[in-house]
Amino acid sequence: MHEFEIINKYFSNLTKFNRNALNLNDDVFFDKKKQLVISVDTYHQGYHFFNFDKPDQVIKKVIRASISDLICKGVKPKYYFISASGNKNTFSKKNLLAISKSIKEDQRKFNIHLCGGDTTYSNKLSFTIMSLGYSKRIIYRNKTKLNDDIYVTGNLGDSYIGLQILKKKISLTGKVKKYFLKKYYQPDLKINVAKQLLSFANSSIDISDGLIADLEKLINNQNYSYKIDIEKIPISKNLSNLIKSFNFKKTKLISNGDDYQVLFTASPSKSRIIQKKSLINGLKITKIGKIISGKVESSIIDPKGKQILVKNKGYIHQF
DSSP: OBHHHHIIIIIGGGGTTOGGGGGGOSSSEEETTTTEEEEEEEEEBTTTBSOSSOHHHHHHHHHHHHHHHHHTTTOOEEEEEEEEEEOTTTTOHHHHHHHHHHHHHHHHHHTOEEEEEEEEEOSSOEEEEEEEEEOSOOOOSSOOOTTOEEEEESOSSHHHHHHHHHTTSSOOOHHHHHHHHHHHHSOOOOTTHHHHHTTTOSEEEEOSSOHHHHHHHHTTTSSEEEEEEGGGSOOOHHHHHHHHHHTOOGGGTSSSSOOOOEEEEEOGGGHHHHHHHHHHHTOOEEEEEEEEETTSOOEEEOTTSOBOOOSOOOOOOBO
């Protein structure tokens, strides 16, 4: 059963008198009166991170993945809680020291503070992170408007290459290898984008499961479709070079998830302010497509205007 089928069938009805739950159709809980925003995420070894050979890097990945839920809503994360399940091997003294040091680094980087959590014994390693921030407003899903432009921050696809390196499906060496592994373990979050989004975005989501999968979540309760220009989807120079060297197809690399960039829509009238904010704040923001009527089929087009078939839309949470 699909994730949203489970939510709609068994749990949505439980929140019908709780507006703050947002019908369980968003990344966060939002109490407007108390200006409180909360997100919760769970990460399992083998699904959300490949292995635990680098515990200091894994903890950065799961914390950043969690706070990206707030950032994409236009909220700066302030506090977080960690619950962990593991055993004496995964949580050895050596690993715990590495984890503690790494957490301290990210606390400084993002100005966030650990507030508590829980630990339990298990032979299956997992982390659950609750992130918390304060805001008078957030940017919702499903507030997209017809003819909105579609934007994405940063670059897509680098994390996927890092995962392929870990799986030994791609062989790289030197600085290029280090680059892609870092992108896998340390999502490049721009925390200052949170405040900027509130001034122009109509709807938003972070790209965790994949560009197309998350775009479809963004408009899942609206009668809209999308039109994406494959050439406009931003990728790094390293990934561009890799595509040329290995003769990869861009369509297979840009919707595999773990990018944690912000995907948002905005009215065409906001294009100038988006460009201005991007330059002033050193943010890479790229317009990649358009929201169109749901009477027209969603499509991804090549430079000649021909539709491209994308087999992999992203990760599906299937049970």
